[in-house]
Amino acid sequence: MAAVKTSFKIRGVEFANRVFVASGTFGYGDEMPSLVDVNRLGGIMTKSLSWKPRDGNPPRRIAETTSGMLNSIGLANIGVHAFIANKLPALRRTSTKIIANIAASSIQEYCDVLSLLEQQEGIAGYEINISCPNVKEGGLNFGTDPKMTAAIASSLRKLTDRPLIIKLTPNVTHISEFARAVESEGADAVSVINTLIGMAIDVKTRKPKLSTVTGGLSGPAIKPIALAKVYEVAKAVKIPIFGIGGIADVEDAIEFLLAGATAVQVGTMNFVDPAASTKIVNGMERYAIDQHMIDVQQLVGALEADIKFSVLQSWL
Amino acid sequence: MAAVKTSFKIRGVEFANRVFVASGTFGYGDEMPSLVDVNRLGGIMTKSLSWKPRDGNPPRRIAETTSGMLNSIGLANIGVHAFIANKLPALRRTSTKIIANIAASSIQEYCDVLSLLEQQEGIAGYEINISCPNVKEGGLNFGTDPKMTAAIASSLRKLTDRPLIIKLTPNVTHISEFARAVESEGADAVSVINTLIGMAIDVKTRKPKLSTVTGGLSGPAIKPIALAKVYEVAKAVKIPIFGIGGIADVEDAIEFLLAGATAVQVGTMNFVDPAASTKIVNGMERYAIDQHMIDVQQLVGALEADIKFSVLQSWL
C-alpha cells in the first residue's frame, strides 16, 4: 500500500492507528492472541480495573436483543494488583499500546488505582469509566453528575502525566456538558459512548432476563445514537474523541471519524467476529489511500453538513 | 375465544383494548383501511397536529439503520383546521377511538390547537408531543426541560376534561422526573417513549444521510431502551403509561405491560408489516386466555423482579 499516515498522538504518546478495542470486550488483552493479531491494533482498552477484585453479578449477565445485547457483568475483574502481577508482564511484550481502564466507587478509589498503575511501565494511558455508582451518594452514578465527573477528572489529572481519557455515559440529556467539564479539568480525551441503559423481559417466566433487571445496551443497534453523541461532543470540545458504539465494519468506523472522532473503539463486535477490529485497521488504510489522503486525520470531523447544529434536537 | 377483559379506561373513556398505533406512523387514521382493520385497534394516535400546516423538512427525511430507522419528517402535517374539516368527519364513522396528537412551538400554540379540538366531537383525548422546539427559548426542546414540561401539562389541563396524555422524550437523564412533573399537574397518562436522537452518515458523499444531520431513531433497535424507560416511569408514577418503542410482536407488547405499561403503541413496525398492530391485538387476547386471566390488566406491572430498583444505573 502507498504511504498514508495512520498514527496519531495524545499528550505525546503515539498510537499506530485509530482502531482500538473497547473495555470489557477484549479482556486484559492477553486472551485473544490465537484469534486476533493484537499488534495490528492502535491500542487495547483493558477490562475496567478496580482496587479489589470483583466477582461480578449473579447470572444471567447477558441477554441478546435485536441487533444488540444487554450486559450486567457487574465489572467482574481481577483487581489492579493481580493485573499488575499476572497480566502486565506479558502485555509489555506486545507492541500495542495498553490503556488501563479504571472503575471505582469513590474518587479515592479512582486515585488509588491510578496511582498504583502510575508506578508501572507498559501503560500508555488511562481510560476512566465513570458509569459507576458513587457509594457516598447512595449509589448515584458518577457519570450523570457533571460536578462529580469534573471532580474525578481534576483529581486524576493531578496524579499523572500520561494521557487521561474520560469515558462518558450516554444516559444524560446533554453529553457535551460533561465533555466540556472534563476538558476544562485537563482531560486529554473523551471516550463516547459507554452503554445505554436497557432492559429485556422473559415473557414466559415474567422475569427480567438480567439478574439486575436493567443492563447496558451495546452493539449495532446503538450506533446511530452513539454517532449523534460523538457529533454533539465534537461540536463542544477540542480534545480528541474516541468514538464507540456498534462499530462493525470500516464504514461504521469512518462515520465516527467524519462525525468528529479522532479514533474508534470496537466493542461488542469483537464477540461476533474476533477479526472485526483488524479488518477495520486494514479497511481504514485502504479507504484513505483510495481517497488520496496523506493522513487519516483528514477524515476527522470532515462531515459536510450544511445546516446549523441548533436544529439538532428539534421537530423530530 | 373465552371471555377475557381487554378494555380499560382513562379518565372515564373506555378503550376496547391495549394496542394503539403511534403518532406519525399511521397518518390521520384514514390512509390504511385497505391494509388494516382499524376497528380492531384500541385507538389511533394521529400524526402530530400543529396550528398551521407544516411542509416538513427537505429530503432526505429517512435513513435506515441496523434494525431501526432515523426520521426527520419535521412534523409535516396538514394543520389542525384541515384535520377537522377533511379528516375528522370520516374518522367519526370508525368505531376506534381517535387520540389527537398535538405539536407546537409555544405553550400558546398547544393551547390554541387543543381548544379548537375541544369543540369537536369524535376525539377521545389528546396526546401531547413535547419533543418540539420552544421558539421563545431559542429552539430549546420543551421535553428536556422539566419546568416547561410541567407548564404545558398544567396549561392544557385547564382547558379539557378529556384524557390528557403527555408524550415524553427519552433524551433526558431521568425520565421519571418528567413523568412525576406531569402527573402532579394533572395529566391522565404518559406516553413513553418518543424517538431517540440519532445520526447516520453516507461515507461516500461524507454528508449526513438526513438533511437535518440528526433525526429520531425508532424501531426494534430501541426496544430495550424504551422498556427500561417505561420501567423507570412505572416505579415513579401511578398514572397509566403507554409503552412505545420498537414493538414488533405480541411478546414485545407483553414485555411492556409487564414492565408497567397499561397499553402499548406500535410505531415503525406499521411500515414493515401493516398487520402488525392487529396481530398484536389478537395475540394479546390469546396470551391472556392461555395464562388463564380474566383481565389483561393482570399483566400490567406484573414483572417478577427480586432486586431493588436502586441498582438500576450502577456498574453496567
Place this chain on the structure above:
Amino acid sequence: MSNETKPQQQWCVVENCTEIAEKIFRLSFKFPQLAAAVQPGQFVNIRVSETEEPLLRRPFSVSRVEGDLIEIMLQIVGSGTRILSEKKSGELLDVLGPLGQPFHLQAEFDTALIVAGGLGVAPFPLLTAALMKIGKHVETFAGFRSAQQECTEHLENIHLATDDGSRGFHGTVVKLIEDYLEKKSTAKYKVFACGPTKMLMALTELGKRKSICCELSLEGQMACGVGICQGCPVELIDEEKKYALVCKDGPTFLSTEINLREAN
C-alpha cells in the same frame, strides 16, 4: 394522480430467480390480484427478511406481468437486494402492492422515447407492452456502466450506451438521446425516464430546451411506501404545496412539476 386499486399485502410464492446480468436478477412470484390490476410505473414494496434486519421493505418496479406472475428486476446494491437475490423457487415473499401512480399514456404523443439508466430499465418492459397496445411507436435509450450490466429484454428499438464503451455508444444515455433528437424532428414525442437522479436532472434540462414532455420515475429512500410516513418528499415547483410524496403522488412525475435535487 389517481390510483383506483387499493394496495394489498400478500404472501407470494416465488416462481423463479435468475441472474440475467452482472449482479442483476429477474425475480418472479405469483400475485394474481396484482397481475390483474398493476399499471406501468407502479411498484411493489417487499419485505426481504423475516428478521428485523434489514428492517424496512424494499421498493421495486413491476417489470412484467405473465399470467398470474409478477416479474421484477433487481440489482444487488446492499444487503436487502443480496438477500432477495438468494430467494429460491417455492419460498414465500411478503409483498405489498400495487403502489404509486402509473405513467400517463393518454397524453398527446405518437412516439414514446424511453430513457433508462442502469436498472432504471426495470419498469419499461411493462410500459412498452402497454404503449404498443395503444399503437404508440417506441424508441428505447438504455445506458449501462458496461456491457456486463446490459439487460434489455422485452424492450423495443433499443439504442444502447455504455460508460466504458464496451457496447453501443460510448457515453451517457442523455447524450445518446440528444444526438437522436438532433436528427429527426417530425414526430410528437413524450419521454418516459427512470434512472439515477443526475440523469433525470439532465433530461429535465433537455426536455425544457426541446419542449418535450418528460415523465420521470423517481427512486429514493422510503419507509412505508403508502403515503403514511411522509418520508419521501420531492419538492414541487408549484407554490401552494411545497412537497409531494414519491411513494403516493409518484413515483412518476412530469419533469415540469418538480424540483429534483441530488438528495432525492
Place this chain on the structure above:
Amino acid sequence: MSNETKPQQQWCVVENCTEIAEKIFRLSFKFPQLAAAVQPGQFVNIRVSETEEPLLRRPFSVSRVEGDLIEIMLQIVGSGTRILSEKKSGELLDVLGPLGQPFHLQAEFDTALIVAGGLGVAPFPLLTAALMKIGKHVETFAGFRSAQQECTEHLENIHLATDDGSRGFHGTVVKLIEDYLEKKSTAKYKVFACGPTKMLMALTELGKRKSICCELSLEGQMACGVGICQGCPVELIDEEKKYALVCKDGPTFLSTEINLREAN
C-alpha cells in the same frame, strides 16, 4: 481444566443439513483442524447470519467427527437455529472452535452412565466413541418430550424415556436412571450428563445421594464463547473464587464444584 488447542475462526463449507427428528437437524461442515483436535464435550460458536440480526454467535456441541467433517445436532428454538437449519450444502459458515473444556475420561470408573435430556444428546456420540475406545462400558439414558423428538443414533445401550409415554419409559430420564441404579450396584460409575438445568439439578442430588461422580455439561447464554466477556458465570461452591465461566472453565463441570441455579 486445560485445553491445549487454541480456538480458530474459519469459514467452513456446509456438507449437509438434514431434519432427523421433529425440528431437529444434523448439520455437517468441513473443518479439518477442528476435526483433528476436538475432544468430547467441546463446542463451536457459529455465526448464523451475515446481517447483524441475530447478532451473537450460537454455541453448539460437537456431536461427531467423520474424517474432516464436523457434525452438530441442532433443535429449532428461535430465529438463530431456524436460520441455521435452512443452510444448504455448499454454503459457507463462520465457525469458531474448539471451545471449552472436554469431559474427563481418565477418572476411575468402568461404566459410563450417559444422561441426556432432549437435545442434550448432542455431545454424546463423540463421547461414546471416545469411551469405547478406552474400553469403558457405556449405558445411555435419553429423555425426550415425545417420540417425535427422538434422535439417538451413534449411542450405546439406550434406555429411553418420554414425557408423554409415546416411547420407552413414561416419565423423566432422572427417574429412569434412578430405577436403573436401584437394580445394579457392582460397577464403578461415572455420570456424564447434558440437558435442561432442572435435570442437571436433579442429577446433582442423585449423585450426592448415591456418591456417584457426575460431570455435567451446561448450557446458558453466551456472548463471546472464549472467556472474554464474563457473560456466562456459574457459581462455584469453592469459597475462594465465586464464579467460573461456562464457556472457558466449562461447559463441563463436576456436579460437586458448582451451585447450579435456574438462571443458568
